[in-house]
Amino acid sequence: QVQLVESGGGLVQAGDSLRLSCAASGRTFSGYVMAWFRQAPGKEREFVAFIIWTSGSTYYADSVKGRFTISRDNAKNTVYLQMNSLKPEDSAVYYCAAARGGRAMFKREYEYWGQGTQVTVSS
Numbered sequence: 001q002v003q004l005v006e007s008g009g010g011l012v013q014a015g016d017s018l019r020l021s022c023a024a025s026g027r028t029f030s031g032y033v034m035a036w037f038r039q040a041p042g043k044e045r046e047f048v049a050f051i052i053w054t055s056g057s058t059y060y061a062d063s064v065k066g067r068f069t070i071s072r073d074n075a076k077n078t079v080y081l082q083m084n085s086l087k088p089e090d091s092a093v094y095y096c097a098a099a100r101g102g103r104a105m106f107k108r109e110y111e112y113w114g115q116g117t118q119v120t121v122s123s
Helices: none
Strands: 003-007 010-013 018-025 032-039 046-052 058-060 068-073 078-083 092-100 117-122
Touching: 003 092, 018 032, 018 092, 018 117, 032 068, 032 078, 046 068, 046 078, 058 068
Parallel strands: 010 117
Antiparallel strands: 003 018, 018 078, 032 046, 032 092, 046 058, 068 078, 092 117
């Protein structure tokens, strides 16, 4: 059974940095794409970034490009989201997700989800 467990969220000020972690277990993830999504109160869950596990190829939403970096540690089966220059509009619950295959930007394409971690950025 695949499990994804996020950690690293918290309350920070605008301009600060934060690193989220997603510990993945239950199988090997070669052939999978791993992603981060976020959901603010009253809004739809939106795509943030993905990384293709085998190749390391990445893709970002325009709203975070240049500020956020997604990466993975094969030995630890962990995916990270380094978030720099945080803005109040980045405040949301951040979710880790996994799907078989390659590029995937839509939540309907992902079959496994974590429970989420709250990120709050004060102005």
